[in-house]
Amino acid sequence: MDSDYDYENKVPCLDFTKGFEEGSEEWKNLCQQVRQVSEDYGCFQVLYANVVPPEQHEDMFTKMKELYDVPLELKKMNKNPRPYDGYIGRTPENLFYESMGIEYAERSDQVRNFTNLMWPAGGNPSFCESLDSMTKKMIGLEHLCLKMIFDSYGLKKYFKALVGKDKCINLVHLIRYEPLPTDEPKLGTPAHTDKGIITVLNTNIQGLEVFSKENKWIPVEPRKDTFTVFIGDSLKVWSNGRVHLSRHRVVLKEKNVKYTYVAFLAPTDDEVVEVAKEFIDEDGFHRYRPFKFMDFVRFSIADEHQGDPLQRFAGIVD
Numbered sequence: 411m412d413s414d415y416d417y418e419n420k421v422p423c424l425d426f427t428k429g430f431e432e433g434s435e436e437w438k439n440l441c442q443q444v445r446q447v448s449e450d451y452g453c454f455q456v457l458y459a460n461v462v463p464p465e466q467h468e469d470m471f472t473k474m475k476e477l478y479d480v481p482l483e484l485k486k487m488n489k490n491p492r493p494y495d496g497y498i499g500r501t502p503e504n505l506f507y508e509s510m511g512i513e514y515a516e517r518s519d520q521v522r523n524f525t526n527l528m529w530p531a532g533g534n535p536s537f538c539e540s541l542d543s544m545t546k547k548m549i550g551l552e553h554l555c556l557k558m559i560f561d562s563y564g565l566k567k568y569f570k571a572l573v574g575k576d577k578c579i580n581l582v583h584l585i586r587y588e589p590l591p592t593d594e595p596k597l598g599t600p601a602h603t604d605k606g607i608i609t610v611l612n613t614n615i616q617g618l619e620v621f622s623k624e625n626k627w628i629p630v631e632p633r634k635d636t637f638t639v640f641i642g643d644s645l646k647v648w649s650n651g652r653v654h655l656s657r658h659r660v661v662l663k664e665k666n667v668k669y670t671y672v673a674f675l676a677p678t679d680d681e682v683v684e685v686a687k688e689f690i691d692e693d694g695f696h697r698y699r700p701f702k703f704m705d706f707v708r709f710s711i712a713d714e715h716q717g718d719p720l721q722r723f724a725g726i727v728d
């Protein structure tokens with residue numbers, strides 16, 4: 411990344427394609443860069459074509475089309491009591507958005523169960539294989555970014571403490587946006603921040619925008635050699651506000667179908683999200699009170715449009 415990066419108009423892009431060993435000079439350098447963009451920006455792109463080549467992204471978008479071609483009755487079988495994580499169909503409030511979700515997505519049997527539900531006559535082995543491979547690579551990238559952030563603060567021990575078994579859940583959403591009927595742009599996903607720890611996604615056409623510190627909406631360029639990474643609210647709490655949260659939204663501008671696949675790493679429902687003691691200064695100042703993750707998610711569902719649900723839910727005023 412250039413040091414004179416044009417922060418005002420572009421989301422920063424980091425290069426992960428050069429081989430680097432954990433602990434090497436290149437690793438340490440990259441850890442500092444990941445920390446810098448996390449603190450300054452809360453959103454960045456990662457060149458990752460050595461792990462996920464453009465053809466694999468291409469294949470995933472093709473597979474998503476196949477998925478959304480299944481009959482509506484089958485899509486509705488993708489049920490989940492967690493808000494957002496089952497099938498969401500188009501509604502009068504949002505005529506353009508549809509999503510399906512898979513939880514515990516790191517498990518191949520979960521991906522297979524989802525595939526068998528959508529294609530009850532024999533499943534769809536090729537879809538299953540594509541989704542399973544992509545999911546594992548996205549989770550791998552989430553873990554890599556987190557390790558780098560923790561390492562940059564000299565707090566590697568938090569990787570296991572935060573991301574350990576039973577503390578976190580991997581969720582995958584497969585989103586489809588309806589093509590625009592006219593030239594008039596439409597909101598596909600309203601402005602929000604991701605509530606979990608970290609998010610990794612890719613999308614096939616333009617529309618994703620992030621809100622900059624200069625109060626401008628900046629487009630995220632859709633690319634088949636990168637992933638886009640967002641820092642989540644839970645990581646902001648952990649760092650006592652050190653990392654930045656990037657509000658983002660989708661504004662549809664094209665008469666083409668937009669597909670997005672997203673991996674979210676989030677605390678489990680009852681996990682307590684709290685500030686790490688290493689980020690608390692001598693005055694003992696916590697910017698946020700501890701809370702159960704799902705209580706915050708439920709609060710923010712009603713409150714998101716106000717702008718900063720985290721501050722209103724858990725913020726402590728000095």
Ligand SMILES: O=C(O)CCC(=O)C(=O)O
Binds near residue numbers: 613618658659670
């Ligand atoms: O569809 C996109 O490009 C972004 C989706 C998103 O931000 C989300 O699902 O949290």
Ligand SMILES: [Fe+2]
Binds near residue numbers: 602603604658
């Ligand atoms: Fe998001």
